[in-house]
Amino acid sequence: MKLSPPCNLSVYLSKDIRAIETAVKAHAPKPSLMQRAGLAAANLASQLIHINEPILIFAGPGDNGGDAFEMAIHLSQRGYLVQIYRLNEETQYSHDAALSLGGATNSAITWIVSHEDLEQALQSTSLIVDGLFGIGLNRAIIGRAAELVNLINQTSQRRSIPVLSLDIPSGLNADTGNIFTHTGASANSITTTIRATHTITFIANKPGLFTAKGRDFAGKIILETLNIDADSFPRTSLYLNANDNVTGLLHRRNHDSNKGSFGDVSIIGGADGMCGAAILSARGALMSGAGKVHVGFCTEQTRSSMEIDPQYPEIMCRHANDIEFAKSVIAIGPGLAHSPTAKKLLARALNESPCLVIDADAINLIAQDIQLQHQVLKRREKNFSTILTPHPLEAARLLNTDTANIQRDRLEAISELTDKFQTIVILKGSGSLISDGQTTFINTSGNPALATGGTGDVLTGVCAALLAQGLAPIDAARLACFVHGAAADALVDAGTGPIGLNASELMPAIRRQLNQISRG
Ligand SMILES: NC(=O)C1=CN([C@@H]2O[C@H](COP(=O)(O)OP(=O)(O)OC[C@H]3O[C@@H](n4cnc5c(N)ncnc54)[C@H](OP(=O)(O)O)[C@@H]3O)[C@@H](O)[C@H]2O)[C@@H](O)CC1
Numbered sequence: 001m002k003l004s005p006p007c008n009l010s011v012y013l014s015k016d017i018r019a020i021e022t023a024v025k026a027h028a029p030k031p032s033l034m035q036r037a038g039l040a041a042a043n044l045a046s047q048l049i050h051i052n053e054p055i056l057i058f059a060g061p062g063d064n065g066g067d068a069f070e071m072a073i074h075l076s077q078r079g080y081l082v083q084i085y086r087l088n089e090e091t092q093y094s095h096d097a098a099l100s101l102g103g104a105t106n107s108a109i110t111w112i113v114s115h116e117d118l119e120q121a122l123q124s125t126s127l128i129v130d131g132l133f134g135i136g137l138n139r140a141i142i143g144r145a146a147e148l149v150n151l152i153n154q155t156s157q158r159r160s161i162p163v164l165s166l167d168i169p170s171g172l173n174a175d176t177g178n179i180f181t182h183t184g185a186s187a188n189s190i191t192t193t194i195r196a197t198h199t200i201t202f203i204a205n206k207p208g209l210f211t212a213k214g215r216d217f218a219g220k221i222i223l224e225t226l227n228i229d230a231d232s233f234p235r236t237s238l239y240l241n242a243n244d245n246v247t248g249l250l251h252r253r254n255h256d257s258n259k260g261s262f263g264d265v266s267i268i269g270g271a272d273g274m275c276g277a278a279i280l281s282a283r284g285a286l287m288s289g290a291g292k293v294h295v296g297f298c299t300e301q302t303r304s305s306m307e308i309d310p311q312y313p314e315i316m317c318r319h320a321n322d323i324e325f326a327k328s329v330i331a332i333g334p335g336l337a338h339s340p341t342a343k344k345l346l347a348r349a350l351n352e353s354p355c356l357v358i359d360a361d362a363i364n365l366i367a368q369d370i371q372l373q374h375q376v377l378k379r380r381e382k383n384f385s386t387i388l389t390p391h392p393l394e395a396a397r398l399l400n401t402d403t404a405n406i407q408r409d410r411l412e413a414i415s416e417l418t419d420k421f422q423t424i425v426i427l428k429g430s431g432s433l434i435s436d437g438q439t440t441f442i443n444t445s446g447n448p449a450l451a452t453g454g455t456g457d458v459l460t461g462v463c464a465a466l467l468a469q470g471l472a473p474i475d476a477a478r479l480a481c482f483v484h485g486a487a488a489d490a491l492v493d494a495g496t497g498p499i500g501l502n503a504s505e506l507m508p509a510i511r512r513q514l515n516q517i518s519r520g
C-alpha cells in the first residue's frame with residue numbers, strides 16, 4: 001500500500017503527537033498551533049449552529065482549555081452569544097493557554113461562575129463545547145469535573161443538542177479508546193466521559209477515537225491537521241482502513257475469465273448440530289466471488305451431514321476427509337467443535353494448506369494445544385499464508401489472559417498476537433484491528449448490527465474468497481473487514497438494523513460493496 005504520512009488515514013499515538021507538536025513549536029509558528037486549533041473549531045461550530053445562537057464552552061486546566069478560549073474569541077467576534085465555564089480557575093496555564101485566556105477575557109464573552117447561571121446556560125444553549133481535557137488526561141475524571149461531564153451528557157441527551165469535543169471527548173484515552181476508570185467509595189468502577197456528537201481532532205487521528213469505546217463517544221470525527229508541514233510527521237505504522245485505501249484492492253474482472261480464474265474455497269467445520277456456521281461461511285465465500293466453494297463437514301460418520309445446501313446448490317457439500325487441503329483456500333473453524341476428528345483436520349490444514357483462514361473453534365483448539373501452535377509458526381517458514389480471526393474472547397485464550405485485558409489495549413493485544421503466531425490477525429470488535437505485525441489498520445466501517453451470531457462466519461468466508469481471488473493476505477483481510485462493516489452500515493441506513501439484522505441478510509449487501517469497490 002502506498003500512503004505517505006501525513007494523510008487523513010494516518011494514525012498516531014499521543015506520544016507521537018507530542019513529538020510533532022514539540023518539533024513544530026521549536027520554529028515558533030504564527031499563528032500558534034493553539035490559535036489554529038481554536039479557529040478550526042470555531043469554523044466547525046459556525047456550521048453546526050446559526051449566528052446569534054448561544055454557545056456554552058467548558059474550558060479545562062490544560063491546553064485543551066486553551067483551544068476552547070481561542071475558539072470562544074472567534075465565535076464572539078462573529079456574533080455568537082458565547083458563555084464560558086472554567087474548571088479550576090486557579091490553574092497554572094501554559095504560555096499559549098494564558099495568552100488565549102487573556103484574549104478571551106478582553107472579548108465580549110460571558111464568564112459563568114455560579115451554579116444557577118450554569119443551570120440556566122445549559123437550558124438555553126444551542127451547542128456545548130467540551131474543552132475540558134485532551135490528550136493530557138492521565139487519570140479518571142472525578143469530583144467537580146465529573147459532575148460537569150454528567151451535566152453535559154444529561155443536557156445534550158435531554159435537549160437533543162450537539163456536543164462538540166475539542167481533540168478528543170474528555171475522559172477517553174486517546175491511545176486505547178477506553179475510559180479512565182475510578183474505583184469509587186462503594187468499590188464500583190466509575191467511568192466518566194463526554195458523549196460527543198462531533199469531535200474535531202487536531203494534528204492527527206488518534207487510535208482511541210476509532211477502536212474500543214471510541215466510536216461510541218466521539219460521534220462524527222473531523223480531522224484538522226493545523227496546516228502542519230508534511231515533513232514534521234514521522235513515519236507511522238498505523239492507519240485507518242477506509243474506503244479510500246481499500247478501493248483498488250479488487251480488480252475489475254476480465255471478459256476472458258472462467259471459474260478457475262477466481263479460485264476455490266473449502267470451508268472445514270460444521271460438526272453435527274453446527275452445520276449452519278459452515279454453511280454461512282460457504283455462502284459468504286460464494287457471494288464474495290470465489291470461483292468454486294466446497295464445505296467439508298467435520299462429522300463423526302464418514303458421510304457429509306448435508307448432501308446439498310438447498311438455497312445455494314452451487315456449494316459442494318462433502319465430508320471434510322474428502323477435501324483436497326493443498327488445492328484450495330481453506331477456511332477452518334466455523335462449527336468445527338473440539339472432537340479428535342476436528343483436531344486431526346486442523347493439524348492437516350496447518351500442515352498442507354498454503355492459504356488458510358483460521359476462525360472460531362479452530363482458534364480455541366490452537367489456544368489449548370502447544371503442538372498446534374508450533375504448527376502455526378512453521379507455516380511462516382514454509383511461506384504459507386495464514387489469517388487468524390479472533391474475537392476478544394478467542395484472542396484472550398490465544399494469549400492466556402482474559403477478555404478485559406485484551407480490550408484494555410487492543411493495539412497491544414494485536415501486536416502480541418502477531419508476534420506470538422507470526423500470522424496476519426484480525427482482532428474483531430468495535431474498530432476491528434488488522435495487522436501483519438508491521439502495519440496495523442483500524443477498520444472504520446461497521447456498527448452494532450454485527451453483534452449477532454453468524455456474522456463472524458460470514459467474515460471468514462469473505463476473507464477466504466478474497467484470498468482465492470489472488471489478493472495478498474493483508475489486503476484480503478482488510479477488504480473483507482471493510483466490506484463486511486460497510487454492508488452493515490448500508491443496511492442500517494436503509495432501516496434493516498441495527499436491531500434484527502442477520503448474517504444471511506448481510507451477504508447480498510457485501511456482494512454489492514465488493515462490486516462497487518471493484519468498479520473503483
Ligand atoms: N501543545 C500544543 O501545541 C497543542 C495542544 N493542543 C491541545 O492541547 C491538548 C493537550 O494539552 P495538555 O497537555 O495541556 O493536556 P489537557 O488534556 O488539556 O489537560 C491536562 C491537564 O489536566 C490535568 N489532568 C489530567 N488528568 C486529570 C484529571 N483526571 N482530572 C483533573 N485534572 C487532570 C493535568 O495536570 P496534572 O493534574 O496531571 O498535573 C493537566 O493540567 C490537546 O489535546 C489539544 O487539545 C492543541 O492546541 C494543538 C497544539
Ligand SMILES: [K+]
Nearest residue numbers: 133166168170
Ligand atoms: K476535550
